[in-house]
Amino acid sequence: MALTIKPPSTAPVRATGSPLRRRLASSPWLDFAMRRTGGLLLSLFVLVVLTFMVVPLIPGDPALAIAGPDASAATIERLRQELGLNDPLLVRFADYAGGLLQLDFGNSFRFGDPVSGIILSKLPYTAQLAVSAIVIVLLVAVPVGMTVGVLTRGGRRRWLDLGFSNVAGFLASLPPYVTATLLIILFAIVWRVLPAGGANSMEALILPIAALAVGPTCAVARVVRQETAVVLEQDFMRTARGRRLPALRLYLVHALPNLLTSTLTLTGLILASLLGGAIIIETVFNYPGLGNEIIQAIIYRDYPLVQGIIIVVGIIATLLNLLVDIILGIIDPRTLGAKTHG
Amino acid sequence: MAKTLNTSNRRRSRFNPALVAGLALMGSMVLVAVLAPLFLTPAAESLTADSRLGPSTAHWFGTDEFGRDILARSLVATRLTLLMSLGATVISVVGGIVIGSSVWLAPRWIREPALRLIEAAVAYPSLIFALLVAAIMSPGSTTAVIAIGIAGIPSFARITANLAASIAHRNYIATARLLGVPGYRIVTRHLLPNMSEPLFVMSASAFALSLLEISSLSFVGLGVQSPQYDFGRLLNEGLIAIFVQPLQVVAPSIMLVITGLAAVLIGDGMASAANPRRAARRLLPTRRNMSTPESVAPASQALLEVDNLKVLGPTGEEIVKGVSFNMKPGEVLGLVGESGSGKSLTAMSIAGLLAEGLTATAHTLRLGDLDLLTTRDSRAMALNIGLVYQDPGSTFNPALRMGPQLTEVSRVHLNQSRQEANATMIAALDEISIQRPELRMTQHPHELSGGMLQRSMIAASTVTEPRLIIADEPTTALDVTVQADVLRKFRRYNQEHGTAILFISHDIGVVQELCDTVLVMHRGRILERLTGAELKDGRAEHPYTRALLSASPSMTGEKGRLRAAQWKPDEELEVTP
Numbered sequence: 001m002a003l004t005i006k007p008p009s010t011a012p013v014r015a016t017g018s019p020l021r022r023r024l025a026s027s028p029w030l031d032f033a034m035r036r037t038g039g040l041l042l043s044l045f046v047l048v049v050l051t052f053m054v055v056p057l058i059p060g061d062p063a064l065a066i067a068g069p070d071a072s073a074a075t076i077e078r079l080r081q082e083l084g085l086n087d088p089l090l091v092r093f094a095d096y097a098g099g100l101l102q103l104d105f106g107n108s109f110r111f112g113d114p115v116s117g118i119i120l121s122k123l124p125y126t127a128q129l130a131v132s133a134i135v136i137v138l139l140v141a142v143p144v145g146m147t148v149g150v151l152t153r154g155g156r157r158r159w160l161d162l163g164f165s166n167v168a169g170f171l172a173s174l175p176p177y178v179t180a181t182l183l184i185i186l187f188a189i190v191w192r193v194l195p196a197g198g199a200n201s202m203e204a205l206i207l208p209i210a211a212l213a214v215g216p217t218c219a220v221a222r223v224v225r226q227e228t229a230v231v232l233e234q235d236f237m238r239t240a241r242g243r244r245l246p247a248l249r250l251y252l253v254h255a256l257p258n259l260l261t262s263t264l265t266l267t268g269l270i271l272a273s274l275l276g277g278a279i280i281i282e283t284v285f286n287y288p289g290l291g292n293e294i295i296q297a298i299i300y301r302d303y304p305l306v307q308g309i310i311i312v313v314g315i316i317a318t319l320l321n322l323l324v325d326i327i328l329g330i331i332d333p334r335t336l337g338a339k340t341h342g
Numbered sequence: 343m344a345k346t347l348n349t350s351n352r353r354r355s356r357f358n359p360a361l362v363a364g365l366a367l368m369g370s371m372v373l374v375a376v377l378a379p380l381f382l383t384p385a386a387e388s389l390t391a392d393s394r395l396g397p398s399t400a401h402w403f404g405t406d407e408f409g410r411d412i413l414a415r416s417l418v419a420t421r422l423t424l425l426m427s428l429g430a431t432v433i434s435v436v437g438g439i440v441i442g443s444s445v446w447l448a449p450r451w452i453r454e455p456a457l458r459l460i461e462a463a464v465a466y467p468s469l470i471f472a473l474l475v476a477a478i479m480s481p482g483s484t485t486a487v488i489a490i491g492i493a494g495i496p497s498f499a500r501i502t503a504n505l506a507a508s509i510a511h512r513n514y515i516a517t518a519r520l521l522g523v524p525g526y527r528i529v530t531r532h533l534l535p536n537m538s539e540p541l542f543v544m545s546a547s548a549f550a551l552s553l554l555e556i557s558s559l560s561f562v563g564l565g566v567q568s569p570q571y572d573f574g575r576l577l578n579e580g581l582i583a584i585f586v587q588p589l590q591v592v593a594p595s596i597m598l599v600i601t602g603l604a605a606v607l608i609g610d611g612m613a614s615a616a617n618p619r620r621a622a623r624r625l626l627p628t629r630r631n632m633s634t635p636e637s638v639a640p641a642s643q644a645l646l647e648v649d650n651l652k653v654l655g656p657t658g659e660e661i662v663k664g665v666s667f668n669m670k671p672g673e674v675l676g677l678v679g680e681s682g683s684g685k686s687l688t689a690m691s692i693a694g695l696l697a698e699g700l701t702a703t704a705h706t707l708r709l710g711d712l713d714l715l716t717t718r719d720s721r722a723m724a725l726n727i728g729l730v731y732q733d734p735g736s737t738f739n740p741a742l743r744m745g746p747q748l749t750e751v752s753r754v755h756l757n758q759s760r761q762e763a764n765a766t767m768i769a770a771l772d773e774i775s776i777q778r779p780e781l782r783m784t785q786h787p788h789e790l791s792g793g794m795l796q797r798s799m800i801a802a803s804t805v806t807e808p809r810l811i812i813a814d815e816p817t818t819a820l821d822v823t824v825q826a827d828v829l830r831k832f833r834r835y836n837q838e839h840g841t842a843i844l845f846i847s848h849d850i851g852v853v854q855e856l857c858d859t860v861l862v863m864h865r866g867r868i869l870e871r872l873t874g875a876e877l878k879d880g881r882a883e884h885p886y887t888r889a890l891l892s893a894s895p896s897m898t899g900e901k902g903r904l905r906a907a908q909w910k911p912d913e914e915l916e917v918t919p
Contacts, residue, residue: 043462050474057478065480154698173606175554177561178595181581185588196584235736242695242729243751244720257741276469283562284581295562298477306477314466321465332741334788 028336032329036322047314051307052096056089066109066301105308110300115308119290123312125199126289130278132205133212134271140213141220146259148221149228150251165222172218176277180211180284197286208285212277216270223266227259234258261332268324272317279313361611367604375424378417386414387569394587403593407583415576416593423557423572423601426487430552433491435545438498443533445499446506447525460500468493472555476564483572486565490555494548501544505537543612550605557598573598644668645842646692646810649706653687653866656699662687663866671809672840674832676857676874678850678890684866685846689812692844693727709810721755728803728841730813734795734820738787745783748802756806770801774831793824800831804841811835811843817852829856850890854878862887 058065063079071079079085084092099106105115152161187207188196198204231237232255240254279291286292290309297305329336390409397404403412445456463471468490475489509515510533518528534541559565560574561581568575573594580591646669653662662684669675677685691702692714707714712722731737739747748771749763758766764783771779774797787795796816803811813832817825833856836843847853853860854877862870862884870884882888 039458039462042458043465046459046462047466050471054474054477059479169606169610170603173550173603174599175558175602177558177577178598181577181584181591181595184584185592189585189588235731235733236739238695239729239731239737240739240750242693242724242727243754244724245750245754246720249754253746254739254742258739261741272465272467273469276467279469279473280558280562294473295564298473298564299481301477303477306473310470310474314470317466317470333786334740 028333029329032325032336036325040318040322043318044315047311047318048097048100049093051310052093054307055083055085055303056092066303100311105311106304108297108302108305110297110302110305115304118293118305119308119312122288122290122293125287126278126282126291128205129208129212129282129287129289130275132209133216133274133278136209136213137216137220137270137274138267141217142224142256142259142263144217145221145224145263146228146251146256149225149232152225153229153232164225168218168222172215172222174215176211176215176281177284179214180207180281183207183211184284197284199287199289204285208281208287211281211284212274215277216274219270220263220267224259224263227262228255231255231258257331261328261335264324264328264331268321271320271324275313275317275320358611358614360607361615364604364607364609364611367600368608371420371424371601371604374417375421378414379421382411382414382418385411386418394583397589403589404587406579406587406590412590412593415571416573416597419572419576419594420597420601422483422566422570423553423574423598426483426556426566426572427549427553429487430490430494430556431545431549433488434494434498434548434552435541437491437495438500439502439534439541441495441499442502443506443529445503446510446533447529457503460496460503463496464500468497468551468555469558471496472559473564476559481564481567483566483570486556486559489559489564490552493555494552498544498548502537502541505540506533509533509536539616543609543616546605546612547609550602550609553605554598554602573601643670645671645673645710646844647706647708648688648692649704651688651691651702651704651707653684653691653696654701654703661700661866662691665863665866665868667861667868667871669810669842669844672836672842673859674836674843674845674857676853676860677844677846677863678848678853678860679863680848680890682865683863685848685863686814688863689814689844689846692810693729693812694723695729724751724755725806726809728806728808728811730796730799730803730811730816732815732818734792734799735787737799738795740787742786743783744785744787744790744798747787748783748798748805751802751806766805767801770805771798774798774801776801792820793827796820796824796828797831800828800835804835804839807839808841811841812846813843814846815848816845817847818849825852832856850877850887862890 055062061076063076063083063085064071066083067076067079084095087095103116105119107113108115108118111118148160148164151157152164184196184207187194194207195201195204196207236258237250237254240250245254278289279294281287282289282291283295290313294306294309294313296302297309325335387410390405392401392405392409393407395401395405395409401411401413403416406412406415441460445453445460448456471493472489475492476485479485479488515528515532518532523531556565557572557574557577560572561577563578566572566575571579576594577591577598580587580594583590648668649666651662651665652660655661665684665688667675677688679685687696687700690696691704692707692709694714694717696702702715704715709726712719712726714723717723738744745764745767749758749760749767752758752763752766753760756763768779768783771782776782776794776797782790782794782798790798796819800813800816811832816832817828820828829852832843832845835841845853845857850860854874857874860872860874860877861868862872862882864886870882870887872882872887876882877887877891880891882891
């Protein structure tokens with residue numbers, strides 16, 4: 001038959017141009033990088049505008065509000081000068097954004113020190129908390145959710161299904177600060193095995209991390225369970241079963257990557273809320289991180305510090321999002337093209 | 343086929359347990375919010391000398407430092423907490439809908455950047471917005487409501503814009519626009535009513551979120567200020583005394599958890615009532631897929647022996663009702679019938695790949711000396727049976743590259759090294775006329791066409807030189823020219839290697855070209871057994887086969903009416919599902 005005409009099999013057909021250039025041009029990564037850089041810049045711009053608007057939006061005279069009702073007229077006027085309140089709004093914005101570009105967040109009203117220094121000294125504490133919590137969430141939630149998903153596939157073990165979804169659902173709906181107070185009562189007051197606050201020892205980190213991780217772990221585990229059930233029904237899983245693979249290989253090599261796409265998409269969202277949770281939870285444990293700092297700063301109307309911390313937290317959130325999308329792209333290149341349509 | 347089995351009565355229930363429980367819990371919370379301030383305000387607010395009492399019958403959770411009853415305070419705080427959460431939710435929902443639909447109404451040059459801005463805002467933790475507002479205004483209950491309300495706006499605006507975009511291209515909107523209906527009226531009359539359900543569901547979840555976030559603001563001291571109190575404020579006051587009076591944080595915690603749980607349950611319940619896929623999780627009884635009635639010792643020369651194979655559904659009904667046939671080595675056997683005739687189930691029973699809840703029984707089911715009913719020898723199963731499935735678009739794992747998938751059997755069951763398996767596979771791909779096989783091996787399935795995928799699947803199923811290839815409608819999902827090519831590949835492989843092929847199809851034309859023997863199946867039974875030549879010459883005896891034949895249009899045959907639907911087997915005239 002005419003169909004058996006074959007091209008010379010060993011030599012791949014070469015297009016013009018170097019292989020590297022062809023590869024780059026056709027790479028979805030280049031497109032992804034360009035698009036995301038644009039998105040990143042836009043997000044940063046939004047963040048800068050939002051934080052800038054804090055001072056102009058203060059009802060009444062910002063200088064009066066900052067200095068307090070008992071301040072003398074001279075103090076208020078000095079503050080007006082210092083804040084540039086007498087300049088037009090656009091000039092002030094240009095100053096503000098220009099300063100940010102040089103990583104100059106201004107000086108703290110309360111301490112007189114540069115805001116950047118304060119943030120740098122507090123950031124490691126918060127990062128330590130948030131990163132450990134994220135790692136724990138993923139390390140626990142994915143195996144647990146998958147195991148439950150596999151054990152309850154096709155309606156097996158209804159008791160496990162019911163028990164898991166109810167318990168996990170309940171724990172997922174607990175706000176981290178409530179979890180935190182309950183953990184303190186149990187571990188620091190009733191059993192006296194762990195310290196209730198501070199950041200002086202490894203033990204002091206256990207409760208804050210646990211309080212941060214419990215809710216998101218349960219939320220992610222529920223999603224993983226759900227997705228496992230969906231993935232196990234797919235045709236390609238039957239193909240894999242048809243190859244009679246060992247169970248571990250079946251679930252880890254074939255099911256897991258397909259679970260991760262949807263899990264990670266959701267994880268990105270959960271991470272943002274986890275960051276918010278970290279800010280609140282530091283108050284509970286009197287933990288010397290950015291969260292405690294920003295709440296004090298808001299109470300003492302230390303605006304440069306508030307602005308600086310919000311910008312830093314915002315940038316971290318944006319970068320985490322990007323990181324999740326990059327990991328997604330590595331696992332499943334099809335996701336690189338998506339996510340642009342609003 | 344398996345997929346037709348699960349479609350039975352999926353009822354859509356408006357009320358599910360989560361929703362009922364959530365509504366009941368929230369109902370009692372509302373009752374507390376209404377009644378508690380009327381009766382308990384004195385106990386909750388008047389200062390007494392009974393400072394820091396422990397739990398007693400008079401004060402179940404004890405008293406705080408000013409001698410006020412802790413339980414009473416927690417109950418009275420319900421009203422303020424619920425009202426504040428409601429206020430914030432209203433701000434988020436109304437603000438989000440207004441912004442979302444204005445964006446949709448705006449001209450294109452505004453819409454695109456505005457959508458981007460909303461996207462960018464959603465990526466930030468909503469707490470950031472709340473803290474910004476809290477920084478602008480002085481701490482207090484109004485601040486907390488506005489802060490959390492504004493923080494929730496971006497996600498609502500995005501959902502509204504997305505929903506609007508999905509509804510906007512429907513006919514009635516286009517008609518309204520053509521008729522010159524002004525934009526705001528399109529939104530109020532056409533758009534909003536059509537997205538009310540998802541927005542309503544989202545509002546319930548937004549309420550749950552507002553509740554927890556407002557409480558968190560009060561908790562860190564940026565929300566409700568003394569002498570007012572909500573759950574968060576009570577937690578804040580309790581935390582200071584946590585070592586002295588742990589119960590003081592427990593009472594508001596419990597109230598907060600119950601209220602939050604009620605809101606979450608309502609949100610989840612409404613979501614699953616609106617989305618039947620999550621609600622209708624049907625449970626099937628579990629059984630081992632294979633059971634053995636008396637097996638007869640292998641006697642004949644047949645390669646595959648199927649004797650009285652039955653497939654039982656989840657409730658024990660027979661879907662395949664006793665099928666018997668043999669296959670000789672090198673034979674190409676076609677199994678034809680319409681959808682639901684049991685041909686795929688027969689094939690999947692042989693392969694041991696029945697779907698959940700289905701059970702196969704047989705007097706004999708063997709391939710060579712391998713008893714397919716009882717074997718646990720996964721290596722023998724994987725190496726002796728090659729499988730080609732219906733839809734190449736879904737039978738490959740989308741997350742893995744082609745190479746590892748195609749060579750998996752060789753690597754796992756023949757212990758071949760990656761290089762060795764790859765080399766064999768590339769040769770096989772080349773043999774089945776796939777161009778640039780080395781490149782294909784490194785690509786993901788979505789980068790290949792359907793025909794290429796199916797040919798790769800055939801190559802993979804043959805590379806371990808199985809004794810039997812089961813092809814379950816391998817050409818159905820392909821277009822006609824590719825179909826012909828794939829069929830030729832099967833034929834050629836059979837002639838060159840002498841491998842038996844069990845070929846399942848609903849297309850009698852395809853089967854008569856390819857197969858030595860054809861079995862016609864209908865409603866779980868074999869109606870007729872023919873040779874391919876007999877079928878080609880139109881020598882079918884059974885009226886159903888004749889009906890099938892006349893239903894497949896031929897370029898040369900005479901014109902006539904389609905008759906497939908007119909034949910009914912006598913014993914099954916009663917209505918079947």
